[in-house]
Amino acid sequence: AQKVTQAQTEISVVEKEDVTLDCVYETRDTTYYLFWYKQPPSGELVFLIRRNSFDEQNEISGRYSWNFQKSTSSFNFTITASQVVDSAVYFCALSVSGTASKLTFGTGTRLQVTL
Amino acid sequence: DTGVSQNPRHKITKRGQNVTFRCDPISEHNRLYWYRQTLGQGPEFLTYFQNEAQLEKSRLLSDRFSAERPKGSFSTLEIQRTEQGDSAMYLCASSHGFRDRDNEQFFGPGTRLTVL
Numbered sequence: 343a344q345k346v347t348q349a350q351t352e353i354s355v356v357e358k359e360d361v362t363l364d365c366v367y368e369t370r371d372t373t374y375y376l377f378w379y380k381q382p383p384s385g386e387l388v389f390l391i392r393r394n395s396f397d398e399q400n401e402i403s404g405r406y407s408w409n410f411q412k413s414t415s416s417f418n419f420t421i422t423a424s425q426v427v428d429s430a431v432y433f434c435a436l437s438v439s440g441t442a443s444k445l446t447f448g449t450g451t452r453l454q455v456t457l
Numbered sequence: 458d459t460g461v462s463q464n465p466r467h468k469i470t471k472r473g474q475n476v477t478f479r480c481d482p483i484s485e486h487n488r489l490y491w492y493r494q495t496l497g498q499g500p501e502f503l504t505y506f507q508n509e510a511q512l513e514k515s516r517l518l519s520d521r522f523s524a525e526r527p528k529g530s531f532s533t534l535e536i537q538r539t540e541q542g543d544s545a546m547y548l549c550a551s552s553h554g555f556r557d558r559d560n561e562q563f564f565g566p567g568t569r570l571t572v573l
Contacts, residue, residue: 346499375560379564384566386564386567387564389564392560433500444490444502445502445562446502447499447500449498
């Protein structure tokens with residue numbers, strides 16, 4: 343069975359601070375995919391990134407960066423110079439090869455960015 | 458708008474009534490998924506379709522739940538004899554590919570169900 347743990351329930355930062363959201367996953371499969379989604383107050387889940395288990399290269403997209411480490415089964419997400427518009431619930435998710443890509447989600451981390 | 462759409466956005470019903478939700482996926486997407494999200498939790502997988510075929514159902518999906526995707530286009534999720542425990546956000550998602558590596562799912566805005 344697959345499991346995703348997001349230990350941080352809620353994080354509050356002041357605008358322009360950097361913030362890292364932690365994600366730890368469990369799976370026995372060797373081929374799997376990791377995702378981050380953003381859920382703003384409007385409720386719609388927004389896809390941010392997918393990483394494949396065989397590609398540990400870190401990725402940067404604007405103010406967002408992701409650190410994938412198989413050795414610690416972690417896929418952490420950093421927002422640099424946070425903005426009020428980043429306030430949302432962020433979900434980490436996992437799917438494994440051969441399961442029709444159904445997602446197993448963590449419980450989410452609520453990020454509050456204030457002025 | 459070419460995203461995933463869901464109707465209605467909100468539904469309030471009395472216990473014991475039947476409700477039906479609709480999802481229209483992104484037009485070229487072959488896979489369609491239903492998830493349920495309760496307050497403070499992440500979405501949980503319910504079922505999925507590959508074109509018109511329903512290929513997997515979660516144990517969360519009791520006999521009171523049924524889903525269809527006629528002609529591989531839109532999908533409906535029906536809940537019969539609703540219970541208060543059915544109150545949740547029901548999310549629909551679709552994805553393009555047959556291959557796992559084309560598997561990012563795009564979600565609709567959800568239908569929030571409240572059972573009184």
